[in-house]
Amino acid sequence: MAAIISLRNVVKRYLRGKQSVEVLHGIDLDIETGDFVALMGPSGSGKTTLLNLIGGLDTPSSGEVSVAGVRIDALGGARLARWRARNVGFVFQFYNLLPQLSAQRNVELPLLLTSLSAAQRRRNVQAALAIVGLSDRAHHKPSELSGGQAQRVAIARALVSDPTLLVCDEPTGDLDRATADEILGLLQTLNREQGKTVVMVTHDPKAAEFATHQLYLDKGELVSRSTKAVA
Amino acid sequence: MAGLANQIAAVTVNNLRSVPQRAGVSAVIVIGIAVTVAVLVSVLAMATGFGKTLANTGREDRAIVLRGGSQSELASTLSRENTLTIPDARGVRRSADGKPIASAEMVGIVSLKQKATGTKANVTLRGVGPKAFDLRPEIHLVAGRLFQPAVRELIVGKAALGQFEGVDLGRRVTIHDTEWTVVGVFDSGGGSHESELMADAETVLSAYRRNLFQSATVMLESRQAFDAFKDQLTTDPTLSVDVKRETEYYAEQSKQLSRLLFFVAYIVGGIMAVGAVFGALNTMYSAVSARALEIATLRAIGFGALPVVISVFVEALALALIGGALGAAAAWIFFNGSSVNTLGSNFTQVVFQLTVTPSLAMSGIVLACIVGILGGLFPAIRAARLPIAAALRAG
Ligand SMILES: Nc1ncnc2c1ncn2[C@@H]1O[C@H](COP(=O)(O)OP(=O)(O)O)[C@@H](O)[C@H]1O
Numbered sequence A: 001m002a003a004i005i006s007l008r009n010v011v012k013r014y015l016r017g018k019q020s021v022e023v024l025h026g027i028d029l030d031i032e033t034g035d036f037v038a039l040m041g042p043s044g045s046g047k048t049t050l051l052n053l054i055g056g057l058d059t060p061s062s063g064e065v066s067v068a069g070v071r072i073d074a075l076g077g078a079r080l081a082r083w084r085a086r087n088v089g090f091v092f093q094f095y096n097l098l099p100q101l102s103a104q105r106n107v108e109l110p111l112l113l114t115s116l117s118a119a120q121r122r123r124n125v126q127a128a129l130a131i132v133g134l135s136d137r138a139h140h141k142p143s144e145l146s147g148g149q150a151q152r153v154a155i156a157r158a159l160v161s162d163p164t165l166l167v168c169d170e171p172t173g174d175l176d177r178a179t180a181d182e183i184l185g186l187l188q189t190l191n192r193e194q195g196k197t198v199v200m201v202t203h204d205p206k207a208a209e210f211a212t213h214q215l216y217l218d219k220g221e222l223v224s225r226s227t228k229a230v231a
Numbered sequence B: 001m002a003g004l005a006n007q008i009a010a011v012t013v014n015n016l017r018s019v020p021q022r023a024g025v026s027a028v029i030v031i032g033i034a035v036t037v038a039v040l041v042s043v044l045a046m047a048t049g050f051g052k053t054l055a056n057t058g059r060e061d062r063a064i065v066l067r068g069g070s071q072s073e074l075a076s077t078l079s080r081e082n083t084l085t086i087p088d089a090r091g092v093r094r095s096a097d098g099k100p101i102a103s104a105e106m107v108g109i110v111s112l113k114q115k116a117t118g119t120k121a122n123v124t125l126r127g128v129g130p131k132a133f134d135l136r137p138e139i140h141l142v143a144g145r146l147f148q149p150a151v152r153e154l155i156v157g158k159a160a161l162g163q164f165e166g167v168d169l170g171r172r173v174t175i176h177d178t179e180w181t182v183v184g185v186f187d188s189g190g191g192s193h194e195s196e197l198m199a200d201a202e203t204v205l206s207a208y209r210r211n212l213f214q215s216a217t218v219m220l221e222s223r224q225a226f227d228a229f230k231d232q233l234t235t236d237p238t239l240s241v242d243v244k245r246e247t248e249y250y251a252e253q254s255k256q257l258s259r260l261l262f263f264v265a266y267i268v269g270g271i272m273a274v275g276a277v278f279g280a281l282n283t284m285y286s287a288v289s290a291r292a293l294e295i296a297t298l299r300a301i302g303f304g305a306l307p308v309v310i311s312v313f314v315e316a317l318a319l320a321l322i323g324g325a326l327g328a329a330a331a332w333i334f335f336n337g338s339s340v341n342t343l344g345s346n347f348t349q350v351v352f353q354l355t356v357t358p359s360l361a362m363s364g365i366v367l368a369c370i371v372g373i374l375g376g377l378f379p380a381i382r383a384a385r386l387p388i389a390a391a392l393r394a395g
């Protein structure tokens, strides 16, 4: 399989006051289409920073980031935003749903950036909610959902516009074990049955077991890489 | 385009629904704007009411004659001979008996206690000629009767009656050591004469031991007759007088106070508006920081800056409109139609009503919108420039 994500000598520095701090020190990485990658490592090792570069939420200080053949490190502003809308679905630790909109309206948000008609949008939203098993919660507000349900709505929002790549930053960090396993099972299904490439940051070794590949980041460097045999 | 409208609608709806959760800080913009608008509208209502009162006093087809160079009646004197010459000039209308409709008048000052404050203030006592009520048909008695010549009787204007003590019908008023009886109450259709006392000119002159009049007012045959009238008087070598249309005279009398009121309205209103803009900025900056995670999430999904910027402006404008409407309503409820007296012409009190017109309320609302837009501008820019990754991390 071809690499959908490839990073070459990626360096990221942040300005802290007047000082420039290097957080990622020349990362080289290839992730293939259809992989489910768990990115692990201690707090502050640069996992979120790396994930943001892959998802096009931030740009590297130097080096190349290509995703699906596009050099996204060369994109900026509105073009990068359009690229994200078409190619990436994001799942966050705290779900990041808009609190005043129903589940259905939250899931619809990415479709408002497309030219789909209202009827087509409604169909796609229903399909996405069905995939995450929440068809009966379409009209609930986020405050009326449990944590697990809210994260499912967030996953439906991430996949409704059918992106090739799902980028998840500690998606189970706020959930109990059983609920976390359900969410991880869902991501695994999306990876296996819909062919989504998933990159997931996690602290949790049990969560990482759901992935096909595990990456370890320490102090801004990839230290090891293990591949689990796909059943 | 439809897509953009949908994006704006979704972001704005979510935002407006969340405003009640920010009620405390949202109140800053609402109250700041409400107070500013209430003050602006009230002071403008004062200026409008004052202008209206003086405009109601004057007519285009009446002319007032003062000694040359006099700014007001009080500073003017006209001799008895002058007051006989003036009505005979060209252009003066005559009544059925063939006599010119004119009134030579003497203006005295009476100090009376104000009902509202208990302090004394000056009221005009106007001594008028026998044709004074043909000259001013807008004056109607609303109680009692007219004064008789050669007895110390006077009538009181409705507005003066409302504002001052001791001038009720039947009461006695001491003026220059002489006792006068209030025999009637009159209405002059809202003009400044309503703030005056009126009596027979000859009786007033004798009470004041004077022999000089202060002004002569005539009714013209038409508005157009003014030039002929003025020309004749100003070219008469025995007279040294200024001739003005009444409208022009009262406009001049009110100019300074009107100017002051508009100055106060715009300067004070402007200063308060600047304060309200800072309040609005404060509200909107905190709204944007409260929404930082929501905004960053939308931007991550691929939303552009525009829907976010518009949602900030809509919030600011909605709050500003609420404040503006509250302020205008407060000005209307508390001040519309309430009477104020102030120093008018002749250094005496003119009573007038605050008038909150729909157009004044509109200017208040327009000011509110301007404050809202200015208060939303910088926060909207901040929202548009929010660094996505950092905001997601902070959330
Ligand atoms: N915007 C920023 N400015 C300065 N330092 C930052 C910024 N974002 C992250 N960092 C620093 O970069 C390092 C890596 O952070 P992060 O990628 O969040 O690590 P992880 O997700 O592995 O916990 C940390 O030391 C963090 O403090």
Ligand SMILES: [Mg+2]
Binding pocket: A047, A048, A049
């Ligand atoms: Mg992190």
